[in-house]
Amino acid sequence: MKHKFLTLAFILIFAAVSSLTTVLAAQWYEYSEPDINEMTVYVEGEMVWYGYCMNDAVPDRWICYTYQYATPGLERGSNTQVKVSFVANTDLEEVSIKTWLTGYHEDIEAETAQFDVFAGNTYTKTLNLELPSDMDARDEYTLYVQIEHQQDLSGIDKAEVDTEIQRISNIIDILSVELYDSNNNYVNQFNAGSTIYIDAVVKNRGNYKAEDVYVRASINELGISRNIYLGDLAAYDEDDEDDSKDVTIALTLPSGIIAGTYTLEVYAYNDEVSDREIRNIFVSGYQEEQQGEQQPGKVEISTQVSSNEVEQGKGAVYTILVANFGSTTKNFIVETTGTEGWATTTITPSVFTLAPGQSKLVNIYLAAGENAVEGEHVFSAKVRYGNEAKSYNLIANVIKSKSETDWKLILMIIGIVLAVAIIVLLVILLATKKKTTTETVESYY
Incomplete structure (x- = not known):
């Protein structure tokens, strides 16, 4: 009996949780045949939204439903694929599909070229949204999909999808690289034997702290490089710590090298992630007057x-x-x-x-x-x-x-303790109930 009760409880809990995955977003009536009969929206290959219209019991009335099946997790700094599939009840000319994301301070949108639509056919179009890397995961963003036409359309012509912004767990980004000479002039042309000063800004856009980050500047054609320890970069949402740092690296060019264009590489890295930036510089050949300027x-x-x-x-x-x-x-x-x-x-x-x-x-x-x-x-x-x-x-x-507290471990331990306590309590209650029943039967006889 005890096992049947526990099994039933788990089934009920699972059913309740499963029912939350599909949400009726909207319901309304149309009093003429809808232009767009149904539409499905996919994000990164997963169906997240669906809408359709059907004849109602009342003559000349259609009832329309829209459902959100999942909340897509969008990765900032990524190219997100949005696929739209729809069926029209009427022929339409010069139709396009537009998708956009609200909640960011600039427009994030994409639109297809215009095309013609014939009644009863299914049309599928794929669009790509370039998500900025500085989107705040704590803000709310809504994804919209609109079938656009020169006239207003009826039926399922627009989708509204709630989203969540996620981040790549580990990623660092070189925000800027600037080059200047010993006179603090920002240039990309240097003389042989001179020193190039490289200012680089590195940012952690990941979900976790980037530990032991180094920055290396190198010109492989000349066989020169310098490696600088940058340190730890806090996670992007840590307001009380630095998630970006700047560093200056000095590279001294060899004397007597051939004049020409060389490739300067700036490489930021740790044991898990890396990023690189390339700059082309022009180096003038070693000049005799430079030798005359040298002092012992x-x-x-x-x-x-x-x-x-x-x-x-x-x-x-x-x-x-x-x-x-x-x-x-x-x-x-x-x-x-x-x-x-x-x-x-x-x-x-x-x-x-x-x-x-x-x-x-x-x-x-x-x-x-x-x-x-x-x-x-x-x-x-x-x-x-x-x-x-x-x-x-x-x-x-x-x-x-700063004391480092493993909250995940603490919460897991608390959960285990609570689970054990509940099991012990159930055993005690069942044992007490059984004992009471036995004593009642014995006293009857």
């Missing part, structure tokens, strides 16, 4: 990443580019000061040698202490070479450590 002790040092937000107990990477534009080989030593008591640093490399025309990217990994005081901390990186030394201020904004 000319060194160029620039900070690539000078400010980071660092969580207590965690770390961040700062980068400094050192280039030797002189005519002699130089030895360099990099050290930091000002982190005593709240952080430690690891410098890679801390000691190195650069021949004329060479450059080196120095990574400074700063690890904040678990008890580091919240707020802005300033520390210095000093680069020493020969009898000279240059210092650069770096900034660390220390924030409170």
